Amino acid sequence: MKVVLASDHGGANLRSEIASLLEEMQVEYTDSGCHCEGSVDYPDYAIPAAERVAQGEFDYGIIVCGTGIGMSITANKVKGVRCALVHDVFSAKATRQHNNANMLAMGERVIGPGLAREIVTVFLSSDYEAGRHATRVDKIEAYEKKKK
Ligand code: RB5
Secondary structure: OEEEEEEOHHHHHHHHHHHHHHHHHOOEEEEOOOOOOOOOOOHHHHHHHHHHHHOOOOOEEEEEEOOOHHHHHHHOOOOOOOEEEOOOHHHHHHHHHHHOOOEEEEEOOOOOHHHHHHHHHHHHHOOOOOOHHHHHHHHHHHHHHHOO
């Protein structure tokens, strides 16, 4: 399993926490920043990470900003990305099982590091159930294909 991490300045501390967790879990990951002192623009980090997931270079992306909202809105503009903004453990599991989410967004100003660690652990260890959910995910993909 390969994971790409990205954040803006508002999510940099939580991104580092997740990097530590992935090391403990022995999950291969790339930290694509931001390695920034000042303020940056979240699309500059969400788009490259989302594209790398969409292109198959990484199995999953984990992205963080202050709220998680800007990063998730942006990532979901990339064809093939299903990014879930998650701040609870139930949703972390459900979005893998039902939506086959390939990206996880969180807000550093919303949750603490302990809960974020649990969310990441559950997200990465839950499998897509397909079945009736596949019909729905297929409809998202069909829409993406016909959209210009
Ligand atoms: C940055 O101040 C903040 O707007 C950003 O991290 C994020 O929360 C945007 O959605």
